Amino acid sequence: MHEDLPEETRQTDVMDPARAAALQISLGLPATIETGSPLPPFFHQIYFWDPEPTTRLGRDGHPATGIGLIPDLGLPRRMWAGGGLEFHEPLRAGITAQKRVSVAEISRKEGRTGPLAFVTLKHELFQNDHLCVTEYQDLVYRQDPSPEATKPAAPVAATDEDHCEQADFTSTLLFRYSALTFNGHRIHYDTEYARDIEGYAGLVTHGPLLAQLLMLLAERRMGALKHFTFRATAPLILGETATLCWKENGDMWIRAPDGRQCMKAKAG
Template sequence: MSPDFDPEAIEHVSDVMDVARANALHATLGHDLKVEDGGILPPFFHQAYFWQPEPPSALGRDGHPKVGGIIPDLGLPRRMWAGGRLAFHTPLVAGVKATKVTRCETARQTTGRTGALAFVTLRHEVWQGDELCVMEWQDLVYRADPSPDAVRPQAPVARTDAQSAEGVGFDATQLFRYSALTFNGHRIHYDLPYARDIEGYDGLVVHGPLLAQLLMLKAQRELGDLATFSFRATAPLMDFEHAKLCRSGTDFWVSGPDDRQCMVASATAAS
């Protein structure tokens, strides 16, 4: 079933791609790197810009802005960034104003193994001047609250044929800093009682886009400048868990404890 939404509704948000925020994101990721005015921003760093602050009265229980605007109210309280696709047309330049244009491309409701579900796809265009820099499709999933007696779905098993792999760990401080830099108020990333008692996780959840960011930077290091990147979250990773960032050819994935597959991705290099 497709809920009512206005496919013609558009949001415009402008921001200066200041170097302070980019360098704070580098530091949060553990990089000893600096961006200068006029320099090129790494792929996906636009996530640290285009904030849309709302007062507390306009937030839902999970810390996200209440739905009902460009995202229709689907009557489901749990939100997850399930995946996305990006096309990189030209690099974003630090210190220069940019504009993000957002539309709700699709919204549909269905029923899965865990109950009612809704899928929303937002399309973002990031422009500097009259030049389109990035096209992004952001896939969101909305769910009902978990039943206390519900059986957790089995996580898929990660591939074991990696040509390259590197270990990565997280902690609550890093998740908090990433939430702050991306202005992501979702409480599953910093509020342990909420994450555990309301949404049913074992700990604080590592952001899907944080994992995607790490895979994207690995892809850029090993393939060169990127033309496209797509990713899909397949199982949650907790703040106390270690994982591996893996690659085979143009396929990338995050392998968690017990070989749990947490994310899969693919990239193409710019010609």
Template sequence: MQDDLSNSVRQSDVMDAARAQAMQVALGQTPTLKAGDALPPFFHQLYFWTPQPPDALGRDGHPKVGGLIPDMGLARRMWAGGRLKFEAPLRLGADATRLSFCETATRKQGRTGPLAFVTLRHEVWQAGALCLSEWQDLVYREDPAPDAPRPVAAMAATDEDASEQVHFDATMLFRYSALTFNGHRIHYDQPYAKDVEGYDGLVVHGPLLAQHLMLMAERALGPLTQFSFRATAPLIHTEVATLCRKGRSFWVRGPDGRLCMQAEA
């Protein structure tokens, strides 16, 4: 079925090598990328910014809903997961175009209150070819009540074949927010994160955890053709994460053993 382009958002950007190098440095890597190189998986998050003036932002720092994402009356946003299909390499130093569509938007009644589920689909094109298809799964919900019990997280597997630890701090979260133009205050405004959205501290970006897992997968398996991930529990910036791999399965384990993210490559 042909997409309705009247309900899409089209953006163009240059895959600037300097921005990709800045991401390498933020991740603790040597800045080796240059024009003509293939963009590492998920580094496209550095491009296609959607800056908005202050009066077009919601209380959480994200652009207000009501455009591509419909307003369903729920204030608290979470990136629940995503899926990617890598069709062809994106090349640094060249122009690229992204088309964005809202595939689904539904509101349901959950055990703890109303929930809204939104799936965005993005296509990234370069030199007339579709290079990447991405689906983003977002969840919107009400703010937690002060006396609401904390959800019990599932425990992560401990039978991995390989693992590595990753440390986060407020500077890392700030730099990732800046490089991806992510204004969500849970990643840099600790009073807001704790007092309004009910977290124990600054929240590590779900996409940042997914980025680490994708790079781990690429090191183990070679160039990726598909990757999917689902966030299951928040990780706080003071916690050490353990990245785990078993075959084509990957996951993030928190310091108390809880499962924070699971993925397949």
């Protein structure tokens, strides 16, 4: 660990039921959450905001590395690559919760497109001194894309699901999800930045938003979740319909209209 950076951060937040209801409405769900209601899985993403002044943000809108838990890795592009969650007890709306975050691992390697840095953060969420959720968040940092470089081919999604649902996205939904999660990443709202700087075909649908939809689908199919893991494998661009796929063994994935796999997950 970098000697000038903290080993752990702690935050406290009240799990405002109005904010959770706003996410439900944004996702096209009825607003059912009130004080005391168990929060749906992954809804904790809309809490524990940690705003930084503009002067402490990177060019992408995220907090710059080197000022918090994550050291300056010298790589400008940040991606939430995936993660894993263990649900011990439900978090409940209207009750104060505590969050502890630490760096579980930092590693580097040389990829097909240049150097990569991998950071895994460990999040622990407590209510009434009970551990409710343990989450591992996997981040990837990389260089800017070279205009001459060939983009790696996305994996092809399976078509043998037992059940599937369609999900469409609008710029309004992307804006609302960014606002509710206090996510300033410009790839979700700044088309020119997403296209010209980070090399995407357009605005990018949030990986955590896709994971959220998969978790809600899994909960509908199997009841309360005990664990969930997911890995982003290709970006889903605004305007593309996502097919959320489910198998009875808990395997899940997201298929884009051209057949590529955008996310792979496992629910249990």
